Every structure is written in structure tokens, then in C-alpha cells.
Amino acid sequence: MSDYTKKLLVCVDGSFPYMESCLNYTKWILKHTDAKADVLYVTDSRQFDFAMLGDFSGSLGAQPYLNLSKSLQRIEEEKIHLIKTKVEDYFKKSGLSEKVTFKTNRGSLVDSCQELENSAEGIDLLLLGKRGENASFATEHLGANLERVVRASGRPCWIANKEYVDIKKLALAYDDSESARHALQFLIRSPLFKSLAIDLVYVSDDATISEETKTMLNQAEKTLKDNGYHSVNVVCLQDDVCDGIAGHVVNQAIDLLIMGAYGHSAIRHLLIGSTTTELMRRCKISVLLFR
Numbered sequence: 001m002s003d004y005t006k007k008l009l010v011c012v013d014g015s016f017p018y019m020e021s022c023l024n025y026t027k028w029i030l031k032h033t034d035a036k037a038d039v040l041y042v043t044d045s046r047q048f049d050f051a052m053l054g055d056f057s058g059s060l061g062a063q064p065y066l067n068l069s070k071s072l073q074r075i076e077e078e079k080i081h082l083i084k085t086k087v088e089d090y091f092k093k094s095g096l097s098e099k100v101t102f103k104t105n106r107g108s109l110v111d112s113c114q115e116l117e118n119s120a121e122g123i124d125l126l127l128l129g130k131r132g133e134n135a136s137f138a139t140e141h142l143g144a145n146l147e148r149v150v151r152a153s154g155r156p157c158w159i160a161n162k163e164y165v166d167i168k169k170l171a172l173a174y175d176d177s178e179s180a181r182h183a184l185q186f187l188i189r190s191p192l193f194k195s196l197a198i199d200l201v202y203v204s205d206d207a208t209i210s211e212e213t214k215t216m217l218n219q220a221e222k223t224l225k226d227n228g229y230h231s232v233n234v235v236c237l238q239d240d241v242c243d244g245i246a247g248h249v250v251n252q253a254i255d256l257l258i259m260g261a262y263g264h265s266a267i268r269h270l271l272i273g274s275t276t277t278e279l280m281r282r283c284k285i286s287v288l289l290f291r
Contacts, residue, residue, distance in 0.1 A: 018129030179260025203244035
């Protein structure tokens with residue numbers, strides 16, 4: 001992986017269960033690779049120019065408005081310090097301090113990720129929590145920034161679930177779409193997962209599997225085996241795509257689902273595709289997404 005994934009960008013906020021999970025997965029990746037990581041916290045500047053604050057300035061007077069603005073900024077500074085300390089202490093205890101840099105920015109998360117992705121150093125893998133700071137509310141919803149970041153990024157996106165688990169078994173949802181082929185290429189070029197068992201999962205509501213599909217799956221299986229994957233299991237399911245993959249994840253104790261953000265369907269013009277979004281909601285594991 002040292003010649004493929006050299007830099008991770010790890011996005012964190014105040015959602016400590018998800019931040020903890022992101023840090024754990026970052027540690028797992030760093031311990032298995034030569035990669036380094038930037039851990040990024042972005043202050044949303046909109047919180048300091050809400051229309052509400054402008055209303056306060058008119059109804060309460062300029063001084064109370066200024067005091068309120070200063071208080072919010074002071075709280076934000078304390079929050080950044082708390083998160084920075086937690087991140088640095090975590091990787092110090094893990095013996096990985098030299099591999100990790102904590103960064104802050106102000107603006108939007110999407111713009112900050114794009115700026116780092118397009119920088120001279122660039123990034124190779126983006127890691128963020130499945131949900132954000134409002135994780136205790138509307139528990140079936142994904143994070144507000146998640147779809148926007150995945151849509152904007154041209155890099156693989158590791159979406160961390162709330163609870164970290166050691167990764168021992170993978171599932172690659174494969175339909176020979178462009179994004180699924182990108183996932184396959186990542187797997188054969190990166191040694192990160194090659195010691196693990198992998199299920200190559202194809203789902204269709206057709207009663208029979210065509211010879212063309214069988215050939216496609218056999219080729220994908222051969223590609224994985226020829227590139228160091230010794231435990232590859234081809235699984236063909238007759239089911240709805242979401243039901244089939246979600247059921248397989250549970251029944252086979254899958255630890256990481258790898259999939260393209262888009263399939264062959266006409267819905268792929270949406271942010272990241274309704275099937276992908278539904279799977280991320282239903283599968284209580286981490287997901288590695290490819291555009």
C-alpha cells in the first residue's frame with residue numbers, strides 16, 4: 001500500500017462516538033501500511049453569521065451581540081483544543097504520533113476536503129463518520145455532510161460506523177459497473193486487505209444467472225486470486241439489491257462492505273445513488289465507497 005495509499009484525510013467533529021471510531025480505523029490502517037494521516041477539524045463559519053445573531057444585534061443592541069459572538073468563538077476554540085488534545089493523545093498512546101498531523105480550517109467541510117485533495121501532496125483515501133454531531137437525534141439519518149463530501153471527492157471514501165470492529169472479513173458488492181471496477185482495482189493494487197477473506201457478492205432479482213454474468217464474476221474472482229487474495233467466495237443472490245446485500249452482511253458477519261457509489265441503474269445521477277444511501281443506513285458496519 002505504500003506505493004498506492006500514502007495519505008489519509010480523516011474528518012472529525014464533536015460526535016465523539018463516531019470520532020472515536022474514525023480514529024480506531026485510522027490506527028488500523030496506519031499499523032498495516034506506510035501511510036500517513038491528516039486529521040481535519042473544520043469550523044463551520046456559518047455558525048458565526050446566523051441571521052438570528054443579526055436579529056439579536058437589532059433587538060438587544062450592538063454590545064450584547066458582540067458578546068454573544070465572542071462567546072461562540074471562545075466555545076469553538078475550546079472545542080478545537082479538546083479535539084486536538086484527544087487526537088494527539090490517542091495516537092501518542094498508539095505509538096503513531098509521527099504519522100499523524102492535526103489540522104484545522106474554517107469554512108465548509110466539502111471545500112476543505114477539496115482543497116487538500118487538490119493540493120500538491122494530495123490525499124489517497126478519505127475517512128469520515130457515517131453520522132455527525134447530531135448523531136443522538138434522527139438515528140436513521142446519515143450525516144448532513146456525508147453525501148456532499150462523497151459526491152465532491154474523487155477519492156475512495158471510508159465511511160466509519162459508530163462502533164469499531166477489527167476487520168476480518170470483507171464483502172465486495174460487484175456488478176461490473178465503472179465504480180465497482182474502481183473498487184476492484186483498489187483491492188488488487190493495495191495489500192491492505194489481502195490476508196483477509198472476501199465475498200464477491202452479486203445480487204439480481206432474475207431467477208437465473210446469465211452466462212455473461214457468470215463470466216464477469218469468474219473474471220473478477222480470478223483477478224483477485226491472481227493478485228494475492230487466497231480466500232475469495234463468489235456469492236450470487238436472487239433478491240432485491242438492498243435486502244440481499246444487507247442480509248448477507250448480517251448472516252456472514254461481514255466487517256467491511258466495499259462497493260461502488262453508483263451501479264448501472266438510472267438513479268446514478270443522484271448524489272450517491274439511493275441504493276447506496278439505503279445500504280449505508282441499513283448495514284451497521286463501515287463502508288468503503290468508490291465513485
